[in-house]
Structures are given as C-alpha cells and as structure tokens.
Amino acid sequence: MTVVFCHETRGKSVWTETRMLYREMYSVLLCYANAALKDKALAEEAVQDTFRIACAKADDLSASVNPRGWLMLTLKNVLRNTRRELAALNQLFVSAVSIDDEIVLETYASGTDYEKRIEDDEVSILYSDLLSPDEYRLLKRIVLQKYTIRDAAKELGISIESCKKRIQRVKKKLRKKLEEEPKADIANTSGKRGRE
Amino acid sequence: MHRIDANSSREFSRFDMLSTDELRQIIRQDSLLNENESANVEAILYISKLLSDREQADRPRDVAAAWESFQKDYLPYSGDPEPLYALDEEVPERQAEKKKRTRILIPAAVLVAAILLLFAVWIYNPKMKASTDQAEESLFPELSAALSACDVKEAVIPKWLPKKYEGEDLKIIETPEGWHFHDFCGTNTDFIVIQFEQFKGEPLGHRVYETDPGDPVIYEAGGIEHYLVTNHAQRLAIWRTEDMECCIRGEISERDMKRIVDSIYE
Numbered sequence: 001m002t003v004v005f006c007h008e009t010r011g012k013s014v015w016t017e018t019r020m021l022y023r024e025m026y027s028v029l030l031c032y033a034n035a036a037l038k039d040k041a042l043a044e045e046a047v048q049d050t051f052r053i054a055c056a057k058a059d060d061l062s063a064s065v066n067p068r069g070w071l072m073l074t075l076k077n078v079l080r081n082t083r084r085e086l087a088a089l090n091q092l093f094v095s096a097v098s099i100d101d102e103i104v105l106e107t108y109a110s111g112t113d114y115e116k117r118i119e120d121d122e123v124s125i126l127y128s129d130l131l132s133p134d135e136y137r138l139l140k141r142i143v144l145q146k147y148t149i150r151d152a153a154k155e156l157g158i159s160i161e162s163c164k165k166r167i168q169r170v171k172k173k174l175r176k177k178l179e180e181e182p183k184a185d186i187a188n189t190s191g192k193r194g195r196e
Numbered sequence: 197m198h199r200i201d202a203n204s205s206r207e208f209s210r211f212d213m214l215s216t217d218e219l220r221q222i223i224r225q226d227s228l229l230n231e232n233e234s235a236n237v238e239a240i241l242y243i244s245k246l247l248s249d250r251e252q253a254d255r256p257r258d259v260a261a262a263w264e265s266f267q268k269d270y271l272p273y274s275g276d277p278e279p280l281y282a283l284d285e286e287v288p289e290r291q292a293e294k295k296k297r298t299r300i301l302i303p304a305a306v307l308v309a310a311i312l313l314l315f316a317v318w319i320y321n322p323k324m325k326a327s328t329d330q331a332e333e334s335l336f337p338e339l340s341a342a343l344s345a346c347d348v349k350e351a352v353i354p355k356w357l358p359k360k361y362e363g364e365d366l367k368i369i370e371t372p373e374g375w376h377f378h379d380f381c382g383t384n385t386d387f388i389v390i391q392f393e394q395f396k397g398e399p400l401g402h403r404v405y406e407t408d409p410g411d412p413v414i415y416e417a418g419g420i421e422h423y424l425v426t427n428h429a430q431r432l433a434i435w436r437t438e439d440m441e442c443c444i445r446g447e448i449s450e451r452d453m454k455r456i457v458d459s460i461y462e
Binding site: 031032035036047055068076082084085149150 | 219220221223224226227231237238240241244245247248251252258259262263265266269270271272273274275276277278279280281282283284409
C-alpha cells in the first residue's frame with residue numbers, strides 16, 4: 001500500500017473536496033478530452049492527470065473562486081502538453097527509424113498512415129547502440145500503439161512516475177544523438193543500415 | 197462557488213439546439229486555442245456538461261472505476277505538479293542543483309548531529325541510562341498486550357516518550373481491512389497519539405495523511421524508512437511494516453519524534 005500525503009488548507013479537507021469534484025466533474029472533463037483528442041484512453045489519462053495536478057496544487061484549487069473552471073483550464077493545458085509531446089516523440093521516432101527516406105516521404109505524400117507502414121516494416125533503430133530493446137519497445141508503445149503512460153507502466157511492471165522518467169530518458173538520448181549527427185549523415189546512414 | 201448548472205443554464209441554453217457532433221466540433225476547436233487566447237470557460241463547461249448528459253449511460257460505473265484507478269495509479273504520483281506529458285527535462289536544473297546541494301549538506305548535517313549527540317551522551321549519561329531502564333518495563337502495557345494478542349511480533353511500540361505523555365487510553369476497532377489500534381497518551385491539550393493499522397490481507401485503498409506543503413523527511417531507523425511530516429502544529433511519523441501501517445503524531449519537536457522512533461528499535 002502506498003502512503004499518500006494530501007495537504008490541508010485553512011482547516012478544510014482538500015482531499016474531501018477533490019473527491020467530490022472528481023465525482024461531479026470526471027464525466028464532464030472526459031467528454032471535453034474525448035472530443036479534443038479523439039482517443040478514449042488518452043482522454044481518460046488526461047482527465048486523471050488533471051485531478052493528479054489538482055492534488056499537487058491543492059492550495060491553488062482551494063483558493064480558486066471557480067474550481068470547476070480551474071479544472072477545465074488545467075485539463076486544457078494537459079491536453080496541449082499531450083499533443084505537443086506526442087508530436088515531438090513522433091518526430092524523433094520517424095527521424096531515428098532506419099528506413100529509406102523515400103518510404104517516409106512517399107507515405108507522407110500519399111497520406112497513408114506512416115506509423116502503420118513503419119510498424120509493418122522490419123524496423124530497427126538507427127542508433128541501436130543507444131536504445132536498449134526495452135527502451136525501443138517503450139517508445140514504440142507510446143508513439144505507434146498509442147499506449148497511455150499508465151498502460152505502458154503496467155506492462156513494464158513499474159509506476160507511472162518511473163515510466164515517465166524512462167520516456168524522458170529515451171527522448172533525451174534520441175534527441176541528443178540526432179542533434180550530434182548532421183542531417184545529411186543521418187539520411188545516408190539510415191539508408192545503409194536499413195538494408196543491412 | 198460556481199456551479200455549471202446554475203445561471204449558466206439560461207445564458208447558454210442555445211447550445212442545447214446543436215447536435216452532439218456540432219458540440220464536439222466546438223470543443224475540438226476550443227482545445228486548439230493557445231493558452232493566451234481567451235475562451236469562455238463557463239460556456240465550455242456548459243457544453244461539456246451537455247455532452248456528458250447526452251452520453252450518460254454507464255457513467256456511475258465508469259466514474260467509480262476511474263476513481264479506483266486514480267487512487268491506485270495516479271494519486272501516488274501527486275507530488276509532481278507538472279503534467280505527465282512534460283517529457284523534456286528528466287530533472288529540472290534548479291531541482292538538480294538543489295539535490296546536489298542537499299547531497300553535500302545532509303552528510304555534513306549528519307556529521308555535526310552525530311558529534312553533538314556524542315557530546316550530549318557524554319554529558320547526560322546517567323540520566324539517559326535511567327530513562328532506558330524505565331523504558332524496558334514497557335510504557336504501554338495495554339497496547340503491548342493487545343498487539344501480542346493479535347500476534348504482532350514486529351517492533352512497533354516506542355520505548356521512550358517525553359515524560360509528560362504518560363498514561364494511555366487505548367481503543368481497538370475492527371475494520372473491514374483488519375484491526376485499528378488507537379492509543380492516546382497525555383492530556384486533552386497536550387497529547388501524543390500512536391496508531392497502528394493491522395491488515396488481514398491486501399489493503400483496500402490508500403491511507404491519506406493531510407500535511408503542510410512540502411516533501412516529507414525520510415528518517416531511517418531499524419532498517420525502515422519513516423516519513424516525518426507536519427500538519428499545522430502537529431508532527432507525524434508514518435511508516436509501514438510487513439502487514440502494519442503505523443503513525444505517531446503530536447505537538448512535539450522533530451528531535452523528540454526521532455528519539456521516539458529510534459526507541460522502537462532499541
């Protein structure tokens with residue numbers, strides 16, 4: 001069992017207040033997140049994350065004259081972050097995958113699902129010495145298979161916090177390597193390695 | 197406190213005429229606005245509530261399951277105010293610097309504390325020896341007996357408390373999860389409470405402790421990590437053993453709390 005610390009503010013139980021708000025607002029926020037992301041699992045995670053932040057910022061929520069509005073604005077920030085970070089991870093993944101540039105360009109141009117194409121192809125990471133098989137699998141789960149961080153954490157048997165840290169490390173590693181290599185070299189190397 | 201369905205119902209009732217798809221489209225567009233672009237939060241709340249009402253089948257079951265998952269999966273990570281999808285920095289620079297400073301300061305502080313402690317032992321040795329002798333008789337005869345009756349063999353009872361907290365008022369309550377021991381020591385205005393939860397099986401949920409803002413201090417004694425936190429004037433020590441959750445709380449100094457914790461394992 002995990003011990004949870006929840007701050008008490010001005011003698012009022014923030015925990016009780018958060019629980020009541022959760023019951024009232026979960027479905028409302030989920031509708032918003034669903035419409036925004038068009039992905040039920042990611043939408044659920046965004047709403048859970050909103051309430052997690054509400055617990056972390058219990059003082060702010062408690063001081064707000066409009067806690068429901070506060071939650072909605074927090075959710076919108078969470079959704080913006082989710083979109084931005086997933087797009088950034090997508091970009092890194094595509095850059096690092098050792099397939100012919102032509103295939104990527106062709107699939108982008110034809111409007112087909114490039115993620116599906118990458119998944120179907122026998123892929124290997126351009127910098128295989130950089131990412132361990134587990135790290136590659138984690139990246140693939142998040143980028144291609146649209147796993148939530150919770151689901152990826154469950155599969156790995158770790159906490160959400162540890163899973164987030166692993167994704168951060170993977171992202172940092174890939175970005176660092178891609179920044180080190182001149183673009184032209186990457187294109188040449190990826191072509192060669194992809195055929196090996 | 198604002199409510200979604202108060203005055204806003206009349207103001208935004210025109211949205212009732214729109215189809216579900218149209219409402220979703222409004223939300224989608226709203227979600228694409230930048231942080232600085234103004235949006236009518238009340239209108240958006242109204243539309244989301246409207247959509248939620250239209251899709252309300254299975255909602256109570258969904259909310260209950262979601263709440264379970266929230267407590268189990270997300271709440272333990274509530275110390276971080278950043279969104280889950282903030283994946284740029286593993287450790288923010290300022291935090292890293294702070295950790296680095298802490299790494300240097302903690303051993304230094306421990307060294308100074310150890311020297312002071314040795315000095316204090318040297319000065320007050322006879323007094324402390326007397327106090328230890330008293331502790332061996334067990335300060336909490338009722339609690340000791342109750343825990344023995346429940347076959348608790350782990351060391352959880354302190355052997356030392358500041359003198360003014362003598363006397364105990366023990367309550368034992370059976371809960372769906374096991375047994376709850378609540379030992380009240382002292383007077384109504386000046387007291388220490390010792391609480392133990394003994395679990396029959398897997399705990400059903402998380403225990404919640406209200407604290408002042410800030411991270412808990414982790415104090416290791418007897419090979420166990422004890423979380424030291426404050427809540428207003430009270431100081432708490434919280435820890436887990438194999439099948440028990442333990443808490444000591446009272447308006448005492450951190451030094452006394454650590455001494456109480458240490459005495460458990462003496």
